[in-house]
Amino acid sequence: MIEQSFMKSLFHGVIADNLIVPYPEPLPAETNNLHIMLDSVRKYFAQNVDAQKIDREALVPDDVLQGIKDLGLFGLLVPNDYGGIGLSATAYARVMQEVSGLEGSLAVTLGAHQSIGMKGILLFGSEELKKKYLPKLATGECVAAFALTEPSAGSDAAAIQTRAELSDDGRYFTLNGSKIWISNGGFADLFTVFARTSPAEHGAKPRITAFVVERGMGVRTGPNEHKLGIRGSSTTEVYFEDVKVPIENVLGEVGRGFKVAMEVLNNGRLGVASGSIGLAKRLIKLSVERARERKAFGRPIGEFGLIKDKIAQMMAGTFALESMTYLTTGLIDSNVADYSVESAICKVYGSETLWKIVNESLQIAAGVGYMQEYSYERHLRDARINLIFEGTNEILRCFIALSGMQGPGRQLVEVARAMREPIKGFGLLSDFAIRKARTALGRERFTRAHPVLNREAVVFEEYTVELAKNVDKALRKFGKDIAEMQYTQKRVADMAIDLFAIASVLSRTTRALEQRGEEGARREIDLTTVFVSAAEKRLADNVAAFEKNDDELRKAIADRAYNDGGYPFDII
Template identity: 40%
Template sequence: MMSSASRIVAQTPKQFNKFINLNTRYLATQAAVNVKKHEAKENKESASFTMNIFRGQAQMDQVIPFPKALSQDQSETLQMTISPLEKVFSEINDPVKNDEISDLDEKTRQAFWDLGAFSIQVPEQYGGLGFCNTQYCRLVEIVGSNDLGVGIILGAHQSIGFKGILLYGTPEQKQKYLTRVSNGEYAAFALTEPSFGSDASAVKCRAVKSSDGSHYVLNGSKLWISNGGWANIFTVFAKVPMKNTKTGEIEEKVTAFIVDRAFDGVTSGPPEHKMGIKCSNTAAIYFEDVKVPAENLLGAEGEGFKIAMNILNNGRFGMAAALSGTMQRCIKQAVEHANQRVQFGKKIREFGGIQEKIARMAMLQYVTQSLAYMISGNMDLGSQEYQLEAAISKVFASDSAWWVCDESIQILGGMGYMKDAGLERVMRDLRIFRIFEGTNDILRLFVALTGIQYAGSHLKELQKAFKNPTANLGLIFGEAAKRATKAVGLGPTPSFANLVHPSLAESANMTGKSIETFGQTVEGCLIKYGRGIVDEQFILNRLAQSAIDTYTSAVVLSRASKAMNEKTPTAEHEMVMAKTWCTEAASRTKYNLKVVKSDKYLNTFNQLRQISRNICEAGKCPQQTPLGF
């Protein structure tokens, strides 16, 4: 029977599935002997929850329990810092004035510098506060609830501006530059260029090493750089000609540098006029024959793209934290109005339509806040795999904050549209968050394609195993058993109900079912499209949304379980929000995964594609009015 099975084994996933269907019961029996050996040899496992759901697996190590990252000392230090920060916002910073003058006056700037707000995560030895990610998260949440323009100034400086030095700098670079960025000098992250937006690999800025190796000559320009007109210290990404050690050919690879404005040839353009976040400085930066000392190379030559992505990944949770604060401010204003406004003899809080708005706003804020503290906590506890979760937090937070602000304005009605209410400024400030540091559209594709690549790597292992089935029976039968038992309804749905509070077990089971269906759908897409899946954005976007809904469900279940177990004053409230969120998220996921597999819906997308082509070819909406002219 073994040799017969070996002859049937094919070298494509599609044929493999046929093989499994023919040998279901036999493979399920044989797998018990081999599956443990295969698992012991598996070396491509990830601790990321999101990565694993693309394989239909529930990896809960970084989700449950909800991370507790602060020691008692850290918690006490943080609490002592919160009051002075809130005092600066209440007594010194004026968001309306900042917006009107498109700047931050010197008194306000100095107040934030004196507080240490520009060096929250810089080690104390370099003049910073030395706070961890979770402490940073809490302070940024307060900033976001008060003034997003200030939030961008602070974030562009430390979340990305000098973050590369913090992560990759040599001891000498840290001593030289971190002391400066902690003591009145602004930093900026210079990646975007006029010729590209989301395609960071298309950098045109170029740096050529001198013949004696002492410096690089940098030429090019950067666009829309936050703090660009103020900064003295830049993290700059440019292509460097390098010899390929394998082929001997010269190739240009993106490389990171620390560039000082004091270097000859560094200039900046005038401040950009923006829709929102007006008090933050945004400007173009120009480099003309700038001599950058070799010791200012950040990391190694050719590592620039990796460094840029890691900087962005490392700081994205801060955006979720800030927008969690913004949503709290919007909700508070909407609720104050709903509690006072009387229509038709009732306070508007009594109307079902208003109640639904407020409840959904609250759930979105709860999820966003949970994401921020989940990711920052995991980072503080040593996690190195959070890039998908960080991307999800940015996408979810920026989409949700926009919706919450919009609904707050709707609840206030005409009053909300007035400038004096302040919400129109918040809405203008919010619009950029769905665009910068990776547009939400690109990040959704990033989540989907990264997860699919991880799922596909396992199929590649199987394909290789099929080439020599006799030597790889453990791998083949182990995977066959997993699929075979699912095919006959014996395989367990990924479950973590035992890890959550009993009152949330049903919600955990729903999420587990989503994980199972999600993994099966991803595998089906890989089999159907192969590498061509990268071009199926209609499908990728729905897979990404399913991943977002599934991860956020697991996160709120973890947080609500923590509240229930600790019997906090808001535990019951959190439990209700978690249950409601999981129910609706599971429903959305079921629908999106159905769409991905349905010829009917895929045909609808083909129709949408045709409509788009018609409009683009015409350069406008091509139809005439019903009048015929």
């Protein structure tokens, strides 16, 4: 198990390029099987899945769902020993990418089942729980759902009100409460449920516990919600009234459910990222076809510069997203222990990149894109949820920044303590002084990037220094109050997102250069150049805004709007 995190190291100004170069590649044996599986998926969807009908009727037909089960898609992550296919993280992401590009509701159904619904059992379940549930989950005989969100507890999991009381004999917990917006809720047989198992004392953090709960234990669900997009997926409320759950159905430890939720969501976020790649690629294909066929002023609109610019940005953004997503799955497959910041970055960047692409593809399609007869408007509606579920992008930006700053913050506290006791802390102070001196004398190097990519590597190196420097300044300035400084957190997170994207394309294009040479890797080089040029401008803007900004003015405007109850002006 590799303990170091590439991105968390970057917050210290350390470029651990040994973790990301060479760019990971799937195992040849798995690649062969993956090609066969993807071909089967494409053929099945082409012959049996009517995406427009699913959206229109807000329902995935039973025979279609059964066909997906027969293909083995419900058991992609379940190990062979329990009757599943046992794919690696990379191969699973590639299958989810394919499905998402074909039909969004089925992708959500599969993701809710595997990425989060059953993932707690895979990560934290006892051997007894795995033997009991995984074989049925692998075939789809049993469908899973993830029940965390409540009316007053979305991103703030600590606000959960669903309660679980231990029986006097210690044999079972009794659950009472409800959950909302649960994917697969209408037909799931098994739920990963999070509930309080400690008194709701004022000021005390609640102890949350994760449970595996069968529908047959007394779980009730409401009707399917009417949604903007992914209409064919089932989304319902879930109710627990004196539901008795055996003690052996606890996931992990009693009171440690928050850890379970965070580990599960780390995986779910990569499902969102890989799904975003699938739909982004489909939209680029549609946009290219439309740019060729639609004519204005006597020639195809694809010949005009502004359309070419849209296509180029779509290509560069998707290349970066694909690079960072499969770099992260490669880290998981190589047994890197901590990929929490990387997976959050992939989710944020993936969902926002897809949103830009779906908007631009509809723009290129023009009036056709606005009509229900075509797929553009459906793709736009389906894509919108990605910015919300598996953690809103606002919350995840805070998570990226605060998780990354945790290490430097702890280091500053330890250095301050060592300065009060210089004899005891001599070693720590010496190490700290050496690191600071090294930073002052010159930047860390991305030594493993190909020489052809030297300019882009220098951009990465220089802004890694800026990230570490501004994190250090912010921690010294705000101390513990950094948790409330969300404008600062956003700038830190946005820098981290761009830096991880640059690192990912550098690694991937370095591999292409080493395998095919400069001419053979020309397209990867060009996409890397375009992406890094745009990212460099964003990074420069964020660095400047640490010192000069209008944060307080914006807050004041919002406060006045709250007092007014909205926009108070009128022209008459």
